[in-house]
Amino acid sequence: MVNLALAWAEAYGRLHPEVQIAVTGGGSGTGIAALINGTVDMANASRPIKAEERAQAEANGIVPVEHVVAGDAIAIVVHPSNPVHGLTIPQLAAIFSGKITNWRQVGGEDRPVVLLSRESNSGTHVFFLEEVVRQGRKDDKTLFSPDTLLMPSSEGISAEVRQNPNAIGYDGLGYVTPDQKVLAVASAEGQPYVLPTVETVKDGSYPIARELYIYTAGEPQGAIREYLDWIVGPEGQAIVRELGFVPLR
Amino acid sequence: MNRLNVRWREFVIETLIRLSGFSAILFVVLVFLFLLKEGAPTFWQISPGNLFGQRWYPNEGLFGTWPLILGSLLVTAGAVVIALPLGLATAVFIRELAPDWLREILKPLIEVLAGIPSVVLGFLGMVAVAPLVRQVLNVPTGLTAFTGALMLAYMSLPTIISVAEDAIDAVPKSYRDGALALGATHWQTIWRVVLPAARSGVIIAVMLGIGRAIGETMAVMMVTGNAARVPHEWNALFLPVRTMTATIAAEMGEVAQGSTHYHVLFAVGILLFVVTFLINAATSVVIIRSGERRGGRLMG
Numbered sequence: 001m002v003n004l005a006l007a008w009a010e011a012y013g014r015l016h017p018e019v020q021i022a023v024t025g026g027g028s029g030t031g032i033a034a035l036i037n038g039t040v041d042m043a044n045a046s047r048p049i050k051a052e053e054r055a056q057a058e059a060n061g062i063v064p065v066e067h068v069v070a071g072d073a074i075a076i077v078v079h080p081s082n083p084v085h086g087l088t089i090p091q092l093a094a095i096f097s098g099k100i101t102n103w104r105q106v107g108g109e110d111r112p113v114v115l116l117s118r119e120s121n122s123g124t125h126v127f128f129l130e131e132v133v134r135q136g137r138k139d140d141k142t143l144f145s146p147d148t149l150l151m152p153s154s155e156g157i158s159a160e161v162r163q164n165p166n167a168i169g170y171d172g173l174g175y176v177t178p179d180q181k182v183l184a185v186a187s188a189e190g191q192p193y194v195l196p197t198v199e200t201v202k203d204g205s206y207p208i209a210r211e212l213y214i215y216t217a218g219e220p221q222g223a224i225r226e227y228l229d230w231i232v233g234p235e236g237q238a239i240v241r242e243l244g245f246v247p248l249r
Numbered sequence: 250m251n252r253l254n255v256r257w258r259e260f261v262i263e264t265l266i267r268l269s270g271f272s273a274i275l276f277v278v279l280v281f282l283f284l285l286k287e288g289a290p291t292f293w294q295i296s297p298g299n300l301f302g303q304r305w306y307p308n309e310g311l312f313g314t315w316p317l318i319l320g321s322l323l324v325t326a327g328a329v330v331i332a333l334p335l336g337l338a339t340a341v342f343i344r345e346l347a348p349d350w351l352r353e354i355l356k357p358l359i360e361v362l363a364g365i366p367s368v369v370l371g372f373l374g375m376v377a378v379a380p381l382v383r384q385v386l387n388v389p390t391g392l393t394a395f396t397g398a399l400m401l402a403y404m405s406l407p408t409i410i411s412v413a414e415d416a417i418d419a420v421p422k423s424y425r426d427g428a429l430a431l432g433a434t435h436w437q438t439i440w441r442v443v444l445p446a447a448r449s450g451v452i453i454a455v456m457l458g459i460g461r462a463i464g465e466t467m468a469v470m471m472v473t474g475n476a477a478r479v480p481h482e483w484n485a486l487f488l489p490v491r492t493m494t495a496t497i498a499a500e501m502g503e504v505a506q507g508s509t510h511y512h513v514l515f516a517v518g519i520l521l522f523v524v525t526f527l528i529n530a531a532t533s534v535v536i537i538r539s540g541e542r543r544g545g546r547l548m549g
Contacts, residue, residue, distance in 0.1 A: 026502055112389040119475075119499050120308050129308075143306055146316070149392055149474040149489055152499055156375065156471065163380045166389050 001044040028123040046123035070212040071246030073173040073196040077180040086184035086193035098145025115148040116169030174244025288515030305477035316477040320490035327398025328462040336409030363407035371471035392474035405458035416450020449539035456532040470495035
């Protein structure tokens with residue numbers, strides 16, 4: 001969410017130059033940890049706060065308040081020449097956990113599957129693990145296949161997907177470039193295959209979607225309250241749409 | 250200026266220089282102590298079975314470092330195997346075969362090679378070399394240990410060439426004259442007299458190349474695929490790996506201070522420190538011993 005946070009801060013800074021906004025990246029975990037330590041006013045997170053993090057915060061006298069500020073979809077991307085158009089969640093789970101290793105097992109060409117993923121400290125990675133690889137089951141302990149390539153950035157994933165016909169990867173909708181092919185996803189065999197767009201995320205038909213949050217220490221007051229109101233207002237949401245995420249309305 | 254003044258000045262200058270020298274040792278010791286302090290909790294927080302297991306997935310408490318250690322070793326070994334013959338051949342060419350005008354061009358060019366930032370090489374590797382490797386070698390992906398070894402070889406090459414070149418240069422002219430007088434051809438002289446005489450310098454060059462390769466982070470992070478798998482097949486060089494350096498770089502930024510993951514990353518750092526230290530220490534021993542043998546020459 002750092003790109004979003006930066007875009008928001010920049011735009012708001014132009015409207016209200018008296019307000020100083022400093023944005024640092026580092027991932028959902030880093031932001032929430034900083035909130036718990038009392039070193040930041042707002043923590044952006046692409047996943048909900050965990051129970052143990054909430055307990056730690058309250059032990060420090062901080063009550064985290066959750067605000068939903070945008071939506072996001074995880075797009076499954078493959079090389080443009082890949083004949084496969086859609087996959088189900090169970091198929092994706094089997095592919096990314098290493099049970100399916102050849103494209104012909106899902107109706108593609110006779111090619112080995114090359115798995116691309118974000119690094120394990122990324123909120124996107126964790127979300128994908130829980131919702132796709134483990135198919136949303138809380139007690140499932142399946143892991144990504146050890147052969148999964150963990151790329152340090154979205155550009156790393158894009159660079160491989162756009163030139164390797166064996167590749168399959170995932171990333172936030174805002175990071176997909178036009179030279180990659182996006183697959184339609186069905187939640188199960190027999191369900192409709194849906195492509196990720198702003199509309200299909202908003203109406204809930206795309207199965208791999210999530211909310212993006214900002215956590216504050218207690219109910220926001222003063223300048224923080226005004227900033228948050230602006231973020232969920234029309235101008236902040238226009239920036240959300242511009243960056244490829246899904247606005248609230 | 251009277252003698253007391255001069256003696257005082259001398260004393261101050263010598264002390265300052267001595268302090269500077271010792272401060273270098275002090276920094277190294279302090280760094281090592283800090284690594285130890287932050288990494289030591291690993292050994293009582295994680296069981297050895299976990300620490301030397303085969304699966305590295307910290308999110309779920311799996312801290313098997315074998316894939317990382319073997320990944321680093323594989324990429325480094327590959328880099329040395331590629332860079333050593335190439336570097337040695339280049340050094341021989343520059344010293345023994347190239348005309349003077351060519352030598353004057355090649356030497357600065359090699360220094361320029363050394364100046365290219367590793368992240369630029371990593372990017373080139375990711376965008377240009379990896380697709381080529383995939384197409385030419387017909388492997389599933391071009392992000393492999395081999396690609397990493399290639400980029401590392403490129404980076405170690407200037408070091409290996411410079412040191413090997415100095416070693417060859419230090420071989421006394423009398424050796425070459427003697428060989429030629431006995432009827433040896435130029436190549437026989439190089440291969441059977443000069444190179445064996447320059448042996449310790451070549452060993453030093455290899456060790457410095459290894460030291461450079463094992464510590465490289467950005468380039469390998471971008472081209473080796475970062476898949477934490479144990480390279481157990483015969484063709485593991487052409488499959489993705491994950492190095493210790495890339496793991497620290499990718500994960501340290503987001504780890505919670507004081508968590509088990511944090512301590513393990515420092516433990517991996519300790520391992521890297523120790524390995525690099527041992528390589529450098531061994532190199533120094535070889536330098537000193539070869540110096541003694543040759544009556545004081547530093548290389549060769």
